[in-house]
Amino acid sequence: MAADNMSLSAFRQLATKIVCVGRNYKEHALELGNAIPKKPMLFLKSPNAFLAEGEPIVAPPGCQNLHQEVELAVVISKTAKNVSKSDAMSYVGGYTVALDMTARDFQDEAKKSGAPWFLAKSFDGSCPIANFIPKSEISDPHNEELYCIINGKDQQRSRTDLMIFDIPTLIEYTTQFVTLQPGDLILTGTPAGVTKIVPGDVIEIGLTGKINAKFRVQ
Numbered sequence: 001m002a003a004d005n006m007s008l009s010a011f012r013q014l015a016t017k018i019v020c021v022g023r024n025y026k027e028h029a030l031e032l033g034n035a036i037p038k039k040p041m042l043f044l045k046s047p048n049a050f051l052a053e054g055e056p057i058v059a060p061p062g063c064q065n066l067h068q069e070v071e072l073a074v075v076i077s078k079t080a081k082n083v084s085k086s087d088a089m090s091y092v093g094g095y096t097v098a099l100d101m102t103a104r105d106f107q108d109e110a111k112k113s114g115a116p117w118f119l120a121k122s123f124d125g126s127c128p129i130a131n132f133i134p135k136s137e138i139s140d141p142h143n144e145e146l147y148c149i150i151n152g153k154d155q156q157r158s159r160t161d162l163m164i165f166d167i168p169t170l171i172e173y174t175t176q177f178v179t180l181q182p183g184d185l186i187l188t189g190t191p192a193g194v195t196k197i198v199p200g201d202v203i204e205i206g207l208t209g210k211i212n213a214k215f216r217v218q
């Protein structure tokens with residue numbers, strides 16, 4: 001399938017991993033009392049995390065503090081290993097907007113004990129995604145406005161040029177360690193404004209003028 005013609009279901013089927021970048025927006029790192037990273041901070045969600053529009057967001061068992069994190073996601077179009085920054089954008093097939101749903105109480109507990117964030121970040125349905133946007137529709141992914149509206153009110157809104165590490169840097173850094181495959185996603189980190197989500201909430205995410213998706217919390 002042509003990389004610029006991938007449907008949501010196609011990249012969902014192809015993806016073997018969702019690489020997530022943490023603390024890539026200064027204001028978000030600071031709102032949770034975290035240090036600004038000196039190099040990209042990566043963690044992983046499995047493809048079980050994908051959730052499409054129409055499917056409900058459900059907190060994992062025992063979670064008392066579920067947070068939303070809206071993020072610009074990059075869809076990889078071809079096998080990528082040891083890619084240089086200057087070549088990196090040729091490995092991008094398109095974009096989408098995703099929610100990095102986070103069981104914040106699980107994460108806080110894991111941080112205290114030095115345990116992995118796996119259950120806080122990679123529970124089933126923890127990555128609601130909007131539709132695929134072909135690369136040709138976004139001339140500069142670092143010049144877009146990302147938003148998250150909860151129950152009709154703005155909760156997160158930010159320019160993507162505020163990312164600490166840009167997309168070529170993230171691809172170069174990641175592919176030193178991990179081979180990215182067609183359909184894999186890089187979630188580029190969330191801006192400030194994460195908050196507690198409760199059953200009945202309606203979360204709208206998007207890129208201004210380009211894409212919008214709506215999810216209900218069960």
Ligand SMILES: CC(=O)CC(=O)C(=O)O
Pocket residue numbers: 020021022023024025028032069100102188189190
């Ligand atoms: C503190 C976090 O959960 C990091 C993260 O996912 C982010 O987007 O930043």
Ligand SMILES: [Mg+2]
Pocket residue numbers: 020021022069071100189190
């Ligand atoms: Mg995140």
